[in-house]
Amino acid sequence: MRREELVDLNAFLAVAEEKSFTRAASKLGTSQSALSHTIRRLEARVGVRLLTRTTRNVAPTEAGERLLTTLRPALESISTELTSLGELRAKPAGTIRLTTAEHAATTVLWPALEKLLPDYPDIKVELSIDSGLTDIVVDRFDAGVRLGEALAQDMVAVRIGPDLRMAAVGSPAYFEEHPAPTTPNDLAQHDCINLRLMSAGGFYAWEMEKDGREVRVRVEGALAFNNVNMIVRAAKAGFGIGFVMEDHVVADIADGRLLRVLEDWCPPFSGYHLYYPSRRQPSAAFALLVEALRYRS
Structure with a gap:
């Protein structure tokens, strides 16, 4: 059906229900003469008269009544579906795919999702835990999580x-x-527990800074892992010094199971950010997730 035909049918329905060209024109936001032209065009197309016109009233003919029998439920169905689509906007739905490292997933993403998702059962979230630098466009992720820098x-x-902080x-x-x-140079005399970077294939160089001086220290030791929890376990077992996110070990430091060193060389740095392509048009579900995750200090 062409757009013009749908406009004509809607006009016919308005006149038949209002039983007046004047009232129907006001309802449709058009002029009476334009509405009369539309009805004549529709009657010419179907080849029969659909409305009888008198000086006091407008009523459907027999052919008009037959058309109304089909037309009313059809247009009501369309209206109902449009209302349903509006409800989807009010109740966001869809699948959101995110790529993130384990630390961000456990400390930032999951706490927010645990609160958000019970209120929005039509939103589905897929978290891909990966320490590598994933290309979210190539791998079709909606967004990723990385450190701000x-x-x-x-x-x-x-x-x-x-x-x-580290x-x-x-x-x-x-x-x-x-x-x-007492200084990063002293680490050369120690057994240190290395972190294997899966994306780069090498060991992580410990990044430290004090009074504007930045250093990257390549450490040596008998152990290396690609998992931070194993580094913490090895450090607690006495195998050497580990270098991890502060919140991984804050409880162990408080309980005396671990001792902290070089604290003055570990200043705060920019935390996690959700990132996505600037050309992306966010869905209602994605926009809701962004607001739920947005950090407010």
Whole structure:
């Protein structure tokens, strides 16, 4: 059906229901003469008269009544479906795919999702836990999570977490046998537990800073992992110094299971950001998730 035909049918229905060209024209926001022209065009197309006109009244003919029998439920069905689509906007739905590292997933994403999703059962979220730098466009993710300093300029970035800090830690037993380092250079004399970076293929160089001086330290030791939890376990077992996010070890430091060193070389840095292509048109579900994650200090 062409758009013009649908307009004509809607006009006919308005006149038949209002039983007046004047009232129908007012309802449709058009002139009486334009409405009369529309009805004549429709009658010419179907080849029969659909309305009888008198000086006092307008009523459907027999052919008009037959058309109304089909037309009313059809247009009502369309109206109902449009209302249903409006409800989808009010109740966001759809699947959102996110790529993130494990630390961000457990500390930022999951706490927000745990609160949001019970109120929106039509939203589905897929989290891909990956420590590598995933290309969200190529791999068809809606968004990713990275530290603020690692974001590309062509991405929209929304801060979703507070500043973070690193912590260099070892067990009391380890430091009974090894003097605590006071500068990053001292780490060369220590057993350090390396972190294998899956994306780069090498070991993470410990990034430290003090009074504007930045250093990247390549450490040595008998152990290396690609999992932070294993680094913490090895450090608590006395195998050397580990370098991890502060919140991984804050409880162990408080309980004395781990001792912190080089704290003055570990300033805060920009925390996690949700990022997605600037050309992306966010869905209602995605926009809702962004607001739920947005960090408010």
